[in-house]
Amino acid sequence: MRIDVLGVGFDNLTMDEAVEQGTALLHTEGAHYVVTPNPEIVEVCRENPAACAAVNGADLVLPDGIGVIKGAAMLGTPLKEKTPGIEFASRMMEKMAEAGKSLYLLGAKPGVAETAGKNLAAQYPGLKIAGTHDGYFKDDAPIVADIAQSGADAVFVCLGAPKQELWMAKYGAATGAHLLCGLGGSLDIFSGVSERAPEFWTKHGLEWFYRLCKEPSRFGRMMKLPLFLVHVRQEKGKRK
Numbered sequence: 001m002r003i004d005v006l007g008v009g010f011d012n013l014t015m016d017e018a019v020e021q022g023t024a025l026l027h028t029e030g031a032h033y034v035v036t037p038n039p040e041i042v043e044v045c046r047e048n049p050a051a052c053a054a055v056n057g058a059d060l061v062l063p064d065g066i067g068v069i070k071g072a073a074m075l076g077t078p079l080k081e082k083t084p085g086i087e088f089a090s091r092m093m094e095k096m097a098e099a100g101k102s103l104y105l106l107g108a109k110p111g112v113a114e115t116a117g118k119n120l121a122a123q124y125p126g127l128k129i130a131g132t133h134d135g136y137f138k139d140d141a142p143i144v145a146d147i148a149q150s151g152a153d154a155v156f157v158c159l160g161a162p163k164q165e166l167w168m169a170k171y172g173a174a175t176g177a178h179l180l181c182g183l184g185g186s187l188d189i190f191s192g193v194s195e196r197a198p199e200f201w202t203k204h205g206l207e208w209f210y211r212l213c214k215e216p217s218r219f220g221r222m223m224k225l226p227l228f229l230v231h232v233r234q235e236k237g238k239r240k
């Protein structure tokens with residue numbers, strides 16, 4: 001049973017369990033998709049029913065950061081641990097490399113997915129990069145066809161939220177891939193265009209603050225975090 005945090009149902013899994021389930025989905029017929037919502041996405045889901053349906057329709061809904069973990073604990077229904085998308089993706093690539101699976105990288109600015117692909121192929125020997133495409137396309141059909149033609153087993157869909165969740169819900173099956181993962185800005189990190197926060201910040205649940213300092217333009221978006229906490233408090237009051 002999923003744990004509800006303001007209308008988004010999260011799977012209550014450790015990172016090891018999430019990777020185990022992700023790997024099982026990769027080897028199961030049909031298309032499956034994984035989302036990794038943070039408080040900002042939960043807030044988007046509160047206002048956007050289509051985004052909410054796409055997020056809750058995923059086969060795995062993993063809490064990306066400390067905010068969701070705190071929210072679930074405040075509601076009296078704690079989640080086991082945070083399972084950040086980028087760490088989940090890295091662990092999944094180890095599994096894909098072991099099994100000789102192929103991965104398509106979709107998203108980010110032109111050239112970024114290609115560089116990420118080169119880096120990841122070097123980092124995970126055995127992993128096949130089936131193809132790449134930037135995330136600034138107009139028509140979906142040629143992209144879906146390119147993925148299908150590549151024969152990719154998995155796709156990292158990095159178009160930002162909620163675009164990537166809606167995209168996976170709509171086109172996942174047509175790509176022919178077994179596993180699609182919505183991973184926000186991960187290709188920027190895998191390509192070296194941006195850096196992930198150092199361990200000190202991630203360990204102490206301060207990755208959001210690190211990103212805010214590095215990219216002050218995110219301030220508007222980050223105001224969703226205190227709003228999320230206000231909404232969690234209100235929900236807690238209602239549940240009493």
Ligand code: UDP
Nearest residue numbers: 107108109135136158159160184185186188
């Ligand atoms: N992006 C894209 N197509 C779009 C809008 C965004 O490919 O139409 C990419 C953008 O270049 C970035 C990623 O999606 O690489 C979103 O990154 P963001 O930092 O917003 O995601 P987060 O990691 O915070 O979820």
